[in-house]
Structure formats: structure tokens, C-alpha cells
Amino acid sequence: MQWINRPNLDFRGFSGTVVAGSIAPGDPVVVMGSGRQSRVKEIVTFDGAQQRAATGDAVTLTLEDEIDISRGDLLVTPQARAEFADQFAATLVWMKEESLIPGRSYWLKVGTRTVSATVTALKYRIDVDSGAHLAARALASSEIGFCNISTATPVAFDPYAANRDTGGFILIDRFTQETAAAGMIAFALRRASNIHWQDSTITPRQRAELKAQQAAIVWFTGLSGAGKSTIANRLEQKLVALGCHTMLLDGDNVRHGLNRDLGFTDADRVENIRRVAEAARLMAEAGLVSICAFISPFRADRQMARDIAAPHPFIEVFVDTPIDECIRRDPKGLYAKARAGAIPNFTGIDSPYEPPETPEIRLNTTDSDPEALCDRLVAELRQRHILA
Incomplete structure (x- = not known):
């Protein structure tokens, strides 16, 4: 189905191309997915009404019943379902x-x-x-x-x-x-x-209301040494002091358990972020503010995390620290090892980092200390009604 043809209130047709078989007025049809059924009332073309349409014909069908059909749906006969x-x-x-x-x-x-x-x-x-x-x-x-x-x-x-x-x-x-x-x-x-989805009687909103907060995912991204973990940890301290229920997921910590089987190839990095995003979504469904601190170097993977998080608020925080400053800090000695060839696929050295183009929040750690940055984050969360 390419589009719904409704030039006026008296006409509702379904336009598309016949990709297999043929169709004629009176033939039964089924909408794949919904299973709704009707019969063809008329076949309309630029040359007028037709008695049959075959493979390759572009036509507009009218049906005998008012049924819900959307662009992209596939109409089939009951005997030839896709x-x-x-x-x-x-x-x-x-x-x-x-x-x-x-x-x-x-x-x-x-x-x-x-x-x-x-x-x-x-x-x-x-x-x-x-x-x-x-x-x-x-x-x-x-x-x-x-x-x-x-x-x-x-x-x-x-x-x-x-x-x-x-x-x-x-x-x-x-x-x-x-x-x-x-x-x-x-x-x-x-x-x-x-595999079927099992509905829960208690909703994520009810769980969050018990905690007097809105569930959300705060996702820190940035280079190694940018300050993600430091700021995320201090933010959690401030939120807990305000009575907020939180969970902090840190890039290094999850690799000791949930993601201990993953390395640092591009494929493993993608799977690392997918698993964490699923875990963060479960935390949000429990009514928590889930704080995630991960390099998450690829835009596509951060978008994947955002998609997984939906419909919960997803707040991307870019800890924007220049690579030279990260190398100068090098709190774990990782840049020195990577530059010596001891750590392959290290982000910023021989594996790229794709900075966010439109993050919800951008933090510059070179002109503000973690305390001031966390105060700004708390204010942002209040403004977004995550905190009461």
C-alpha cells in the first residue's frame, strides 16, 4: 500500500501496485498483520474502472467495508498470505x-x-x-x-x-x-x-510515583579521562542526598560482570552499549534515574541506546574534554599504553570517537570543576521535571 487516496469524504481508496497474482471486484482480501478482511468493491485506474488487475498494474482499490489500512500494509488473498x-x-x-x-x-x-x-x-x-x-x-x-x-x-x-x-x-x-x-x-x-510480551499490572509510572520522581536515563559520553565517571558519581551523590532513587552503571564496572565476555573491537563495543542500554531501560522501568557513564564512541550506538530507552527520557551528556587534556590527565595510564601499542583499538588513539552533534547537555571540564558541573546537571534535571 503506497498511499491512502481520499480526495473527498465520499471516496476512500487504497493505492499501490499488484506485485503478484491478480485481483478482481468481489475477491476477498486480508490486511497482513491486523488480519482484517473485506472484499474488493472496485478497481480504479486512470483509464476508469477495471474488471481485473494483474502483476505490475498500479491501481486504486475500494473495499466493501471500512477497515483500517495504513501506508506500507500488504493486502493479500486469504489463500496466499505472506x-x-x-x-x-x-x-x-x-x-x-x-x-x-x-x-x-x-x-x-x-x-x-x-x-x-x-x-x-x-x-x-x-x-x-x-x-x-x-x-x-x-x-x-x-x-x-x-x-x-x-x-x-x-x-x-x-x-x-x-x-x-x-x-x-x-x-x-x-x-x-x-x-x-x-x-x-x-x-x-x-x-x-x-515469544510473547508479558504485560505487568504495575506500570513504570506507578513505580516512579512511589519515589516522587520521574524515571529517566542520563547518559554520559566522552573520551577516556574526560571525567565521565567522576561527574556521574558525584551527580548520584547529590541526587541521593535529595531523596532521589538512582542506579549508576559505569563502563569499567559492567565489564567485570554483565559484559565480561566482550572485548574492544567495534562489534564488541556495539554489543556492550546494547546490553547496557537494555539494563538502563529496566532500571528506568523500575522507576529509577539510571546514570550511565560510557565512552560510547559511535553516534549510531548512542542512537540505538536512545531508541532502546524509549519512551523514557534519555538525556545525553557530552563531557567535552579535548584529547590533549585527556592524555595529560591519563588517570589510569591507558593512553601511555595505547600509544606504546600495548592496547589496540583504544578510542582517541587508533579507534575513532564521534562526538555528539546535538547532545541535551554539553559539559566543559577545562573551565569548571565537577561540583559546579553537577550543580548545573541537577538544575537541568529539575527543569526537565525529572526531579520534583
Whole structure:
């Protein structure tokens, strides 16, 4: 469904292209996902009403019943329903210069529907010359791989082998809007339909109201040595003194437990942030103000954390300390080790840091001490009604 055609109150049509089979007035149709059913009343084209439309025809359908249909929905016949899932396996052709790293979030466009999606696992890379399946943790530009993909909401599709229009898709970079990859869906991952969300009677808002506060996630980002942990720790002290219920998640601390299996490759950094964001969201659902202090060097990963946190307030705090000052401080001696080659993939030395473009709060540690910066943060939280 490409768009809803409603030029006046007396006409409501559904415009799109027939991508498989044919349709005629009187035929039953089903909206994939909602399962709502009706029958075709009329087929309207620029040449007038038609008695049948076939593959490739661009038409507007009117239905006998008033049912809810939105742009991106797929209309099918009851006997030829498409797949409907939020996880599937696919072959992917990577197009960006920056490598594909599982865990990153993209826009996925299949047919006329666009949803948020993540490559959850790269199963293998395909050698284009031999067809051999090769172990891989990332895909470089022009490489082909077989992967698992998860979407934020279920989508309707067919395997690409059955229908290229409903089985082909593209991934779009969320920041640049560039096409990142083209893909072909192989099959749905059935485990998706076996897992159901269990609703809780007590809501996150009720839990927060018991504490006389609003749940939120305060996310500190910046280079190693910028002062994130120092400021985050002092902020928590101030909030607790005000009677606020908090939880502090620190980058080093979580690697002793939750993320002890992760290293510092780009792929591991993505997974590190994903896990922490999920943990922070659970803290927010408990009604807490979750304070997170992580280098989190990539914009895409911080956006992923923000998406995971929704609908809870997500306040990105950029501790903006110049790299030269961080190297001068070097409280843990990490920069010296990294420059000597003892620590590979160290942010700011041989791994990039992408500073936030529009953080909610920017802190400069070179002209203010942690106490003054924390007072400013408390004032900001009051202004945003996080604190009573």
C-alpha cells in the first residue's frame, strides 16, 4: 500500500501496485498483520474502472467495508498470505565504506514499509568466486554475507526466491540517509512467533510515583579521562542526598560482570552499549534515574541506546574534554599504553570517537570543576521535571 487516496469524504481508496497474482471486484482480501478482511468493491485506474488487475498494474482499490489500512500494509488473498515476523534470515550485499557491524540500528525498507531494524548476527561471509562460506565478524564494502535481522515491529514479506518485490529490501543509514545495503530475505525465524510480551499490572509510572520522581536515563559520553565517571558519581551523590532513587552503571564496572565476555573491537563495543542500554531501560522501568557513564564512541550506538530507552527520557551528556587534556590527565595510564601499542583499538588513539552533534547537555571540564558541573546537571534535571 503506497498511499491512502481520499480526495473527498465520499471516496476512500487504497493505492499501490499488484506485485503478484491478480485481483478482481468481489475477491476477498486480508490486511497482513491486523488480519482484517473485506472484499474488493472496485478497481480504479486512470483509464476508469477495471474488471481485473494483474502483476505490475498500479491501481486504486475500494473495499466493501471500512477497515483500517495504513501506508506500507500488504493486502493479500486469504489463500496466499505472506510471512509476518520481526526476525528473519537474509543475504546481504554491503555497500557502505564503513563496515557492517552486527548490533547497529538502521532503517529497513521492504516494499513501501519502513521500520527500524538491526543485524543481530552475521552468520558467515560468502566468497563471490567460490561460493564458500567464510567466518566473519563484519562485512566490508561490496562483500556479501548471510545474517539474521530483527525489526522493531513485524513486517510482511515473502522469501526473495518466491517474490523479489516483497522479499527484497534495503538498509538505510539513520544519520546520512544513504543506502547501506541491499538484501534478499531467505526465511522467517520461527522463534519470533513463540515469544510473547508479558504485560505487568504495575506500570513504570506507578513505580516512579512511589519515589516522587520521574524515571529517566542520563547518559554520559566522552573520551577516556574526560571525567565521565567522576561527574556521574558525584551527580548520584547529590541526587541521593535529595531523596532521589538512582542506579549508576559505569563502563569499567559492567565489564567485570554483565559484559565480561566482550572485548574492544567495534562489534564488541556495539554489543556492550546494547546490553547496557537494555539494563538502563529496566532500571528506568523500575522507576529509577539510571546514570550511565560510557565512552560510547559511535553516534549510531548512542542512537540505538536512545531508541532502546524509549519512551523514557534519555538525556545525553557530552563531557567535552579535548584529547590533549585527556592524555595529560591519563588517570589510569591507558593512553601511555595505547600509544606504546600495548592496547589496540583504544578510542582517541587508533579507534575513532564521534562526538555528539546535538547532545541535551554539553559539559566543559577545562573551565569548571565537577561540583559546579553537577550543580548545573541537577538544575537541568529539575527543569526537565525529572526531579520534583
